[in-house]
Amino acid sequence: VSERASDPFADAYASDDEEDFAFGAAPDLAADLAGAEAAERTPDLAAGEAAGAPEDVDRILSMLQEQKLFEPPTGDAVHWAPKKDAPKTGTKIALPLGVVWVLGIALAAGGWFGWQYMVERKETQAAALVEEASGDAFRGDHKDLIDAERLVRQARELKPIDREGTRLMLFVHAQRALEDGAFEPGYLRPAVDRAGRLELDTSRVKAAEAILAYAAGNAEAGEAARTAAAEAGADDPATLYVVGRLEQRLGEEEAATEHLQAALEAEPSFAAAAIGLAEAKVDEGQPAEALALLDGVLERHEGHLRATLWKAYLEADDSEAEAALASIEALEEGLRQEGAPTDLVLHALTRARLLRRLGRTEDAEAATEAAASAGATEPRLQALVAMASRSLGELGRAQRAAMAAVSEAPAIPEYRKLLAEILVERRDGVRALQTLAQLSNDDPEVLELSARAALIVGGDEALQAAAEALDAHLEGQEEPSTKMQALLIRIRVRTGDVRRALRDARRLARQAAGDADAGLAVAEAALAAREPRLAIDALERVTAAAPDEAEGFFLLGRAQRMAGEAEGAEEAFGRALELQPTHSEARVMLGYLLLDTGQFEEADELYQELARRVGRSGTGRSYALVGRLGRVEALLGLGRVEDAKVQLENVRESDRELPTVKLVEARVALADGRPGDAVSALRPLAQSEGARPDVIALFGDALYAANETRAAAEVYERALGIDEAHPESLLGFATVLLRGNKAREAGEILDRAAAALEARIRPPRLTGQLYTLRGRAALEDGDEGAAREALRAATEIETAPAEAWFYLGEALAGANSPEARQAYETYLEKAPEGPLASRARRAIR
Incomplete structure (x- = not known):
């Protein structure tokens, strides 16, 4: 086992x-x-020759591969071998990476130090640009300010967060807003906004905010910013300059002079401050000091354009005209490139003054027009344009420029007085009084202008106020002014104290012999007292002493018209209009004179021109109304009743209740055969207290035409009680007497009428009426020879009454039947529907 x-x-x-x-x-x-x-064990196998030798891995693997039990790998061992056995592949970077790191650190350090150097260099360049721009800004010509702005922008590109450059830009734009002549505060808004982003809280920011506030009409905010700027910038010349210039515009002359002087002391090269101070000296009546300041600017800044132009302007009246004109015209080419509106205005006005001295009036007017259209809105420049235009008689342009000056700087009294004086010369008393209402009568110039404007207006309230102010002024004077005394006398004439005024005027004329103002007072009192010869004598002396004063010739025309000197009166009115084309009263009186002398076509043309004018007369009536009513009178004189009715129909409804319109309506109604309408229109006018004889006599004519004979006689007698030599009343009363078969009494009245017509200017129509009435009286007395003589004289007058032909036929009927027939026929041609038409037709059957 x-x-x-x-x-x-x-x-x-x-x-x-x-x-x-x-x-x-x-x-x-x-x-x-x-x-x-043990019995069955076999011996061990022989180990072979290779026993104990190292294994042949490749052979084994080949054998296994033959048996298809193994397939050798095809990729790199690094992909399948263990990590520790895998061969090392790729590029070795440790050393290069180390080198790169070393170089990177070195370059970063070098870049940082280089960047610091570059920033420092840019800041140095930016500071140099700002410094250069500062010099340009203090030089202050328009070209210099443009250059300064350009330099500051370049500096900003080099150093975006540049507080000093922003402060300087505020100063540059403030100068442009205040000095270029066209007040454009819009320049300042971006600079102020940028200062806010940089959190600048300097006096220059406050000064710029003050300019913006005043430009927007916010006086309260402007005052607060201006006060803050003055307190914070007591040592900054730029701030002191801006504050001073603003104070000049606000009428604070004393404070302005103080701040401008301080700015100039802090920076003696500050040209704009010196020029502003020079302007203040001119306002104070010290031109020599102004010229000294300008000379100082030119010494420091050779060729300074603005200072050169101001100096040329101030010296234009005293320098040699031809040489000065050549010098100023040599600057014209450069002005197109480098001039601001201020420079253009000064150049044009200097040329205008020099051209006027040389007698080149048309060229001077063109230069003044160029100044007015240069685009300047600065009030001082507008006032200069107004004065130049006024001196050339261009009162319309002068008024526009003066109104612009008052609008831009309402607190400066001088501009208001200039505008009021121009308005008085243009006989615009109503606007003159409105302009002066904000000024005190303690100023003698204001008092004088107010009195003159009140005389033009003629209203009881204005006259009474002027009289009280003049009385108060004269009581406090040890040596009263002749001009003020004369104005008071003229105002008393208008308020009704004629005899006292005439006595005081004669006394003043003796005390100030040859004085034109005293002569005007005597003349106006004499006219009110109906002593035309005395007035003519006084005015002939006045016009000789002051031949360029239109007022003297205007009053002379009135006096001569009153004296019956039609030709002299027409010449005097014409001269007044020649001297002062805008004298509306002279034009209206000339129109009356043309109507009086029967020049109806000429009167119609004059009133047509007057009706086209825009505005109001000195008494407050529009020129359109005065012209239209005058045209109605002229058309009635020409017998064009229908045309007259059309003109009257075009009178505005708001004007129809005016007494003058009612009077003209009555004349048209009488001419149109509507005596009842005439009586209705005239009754309130004729029965009012202080009614003029002309109005009362016309009311009598209307009553007579309406067969109210007895009432007409009473009205005529009332008119004669006011003016016993009133021609229309005498003729009307004689007509009533003849109708009552009182030829003898009528003859006496007609003799008085004849004398009145010789002494007074009346249209030929009234002379024809006189001859007609004399012929009728002679017929009633049985004196046919005298009747024929008188009636033939009447029919020779084109505008004589049609009745003259009828009564001539009556006078000729017994002696010359063919001539009598012709006379009747002529009457019927002239008045086919007249009151005597039926009798005329029976006579020629």
């Missing part, structure tokens, strides 16, 4: 019998088996 157990192949050869036997053996089986095995 032991051997079998040691032989692993024994079981393979054992039989079933042996197995059975083994399991059925007796108890002494072990001994028997041992004997049997």
Whole structure:
């Protein structure tokens, strides 16, 4: 059993019998088996030649491969051998990786130090650019500010977070907003926002915020920011400059001068501060000091454009005109490239002043127009344009520029006074008073302008206020101004104290002989007292002393019209309009004169031109209304009643209740054969207290046409009680007397009417009416010769009443039947539906 157990192949050869036997053996089986095995054992197999030699693995594997029991591996041993036995494959990287790490660390260290050097170098370059930009900013020409902005942007590219560059950009944009002439605060908004992101809290930020607040109309926020900037930037010239410029615009001249002076002292090269200070000196009436400041700028900054232009402008009235003009025109080419609106305005206005000195008025006007259209909105520049336009007589442009100046800087009194003076010259008294309402009458200039505006308006309230202010002013004067005294006298004339005013005017004229204002006071008082000769004498002296003053010629025209000197009056009104084309009262009075003299076509043309004008006259009436009503009067004179009715229908509904409109409506109604409508329109006007003789006489004409003869006579007598030589009233009263068969009394009245017509300017129609009435009176007296003479004289007047032809026929009927027939026929042609038409037809049957 032991051997079998040691032989692993024994079981393979054992039989079933042996197995059975083994399991059925007796108890002494072990001994028997041992004997049997010993007898039957065979000797060991021979070991062969290779016994004990190392195994031939390759042969074994080949044998196994032949028996298809083994298949050799085809891949690298690294894929199937144990890890410890697998051959090492690939590239060895330890050494290269170490080298790379060493190099990387070296390069990183070098890059870091290089980056630090580059950043430092960029910061140095950025600082240099900011420094250069700062110099440009303090030089302050438009081109310099553009360069400064460009440099700061370049610096920002080199150093994005640059607090100093942002501070400088605030200063540059503040200058552009304040100095370019077109106030554009939009430049500042991005700079302020950037300063906020950088958390800058400097005086320059506050100054910029003040500009933005004022530009947005938030005066409270602007004041707060300006005060904060002034407190925080007491040592910063840029902040002091911005605060000073803002104060100039707000009318705080003393504080502005102080801050600008401090800015200039802190930075002597600060050109904008010096120019701002020079402007302040001009406002204070110190041009020599202003020129000295400008010379200082030019010494520090040779060729400084803004300073050069300001100096040329201030010296334009005193320099040699031709040379100065050549010098200023040499700058024109550069202005197109480098000039801001401020520079363009100064250049154009300097040229205008020089061209005017040389007598080249049209070129001067063109230069002024160029200044006005240069795009400047800065109030000082607008005021300069207004003054230049006014000096050339361009009052419309002057008013627009002055209004722009007041709108941009409402707190500056000088701009308001300039606008009021232009409005007074344009005879716009209502707007002048509105403009001056915010200023104190303690200022003599304001008081004078208010009084002149009140005289134009003529309203009781305005006149009374002006009289009280003038009285208060003159009481406190040891040597009262002749001008103020003359204005007070003229106002008293308007308020009704005519005799006292005339007495005071004569006294003033003696005290101030040759003074134009005193002469105007005498003339106005004489006109109110109906002493035209005295007024003419005074005004002839006034116009000789002041030949360029339109007011003197206007009053002279009124005086000559009152004196019956039609040709002289027309010439005087024409001269007033030549000197001041916007003198609306002179134009209206010339229209009345043309109507009075029967020049209806000329009057129609004049009133058409007036109706096309926009705006209102000095008395507050619109030019359109005045012109339309004048046209109605002219068309009635031309006999074009239907056209007159059309013009009247176009009057605005809101104006129809005005007394002047009611008066014209009554004239149209009378001409249209509607006396009842005329009576209704005229009754309240004629019965009011202070009604003029003209209105009362027209009311009498309406009553007479309505067959209210007795009432008409009473009305005419009332008018003659006011003015005993009133031609229309005399003729109307004579007509009533003739209707009552009172030829003798009528003859006396007609003699007075003839004298009145010789003394006063009236249209030829009234002279024709006079001759017609005289012919009728002569017929009633039986004097046919005198009647024919008077009536023939009447029919020679084109605008004489149609009745003149009828009564001529009556006068000729007994002596010259063919001529009488012709006279009747002419009457019927002129008035086919007239009150005497039936009698005329019977006469020629």
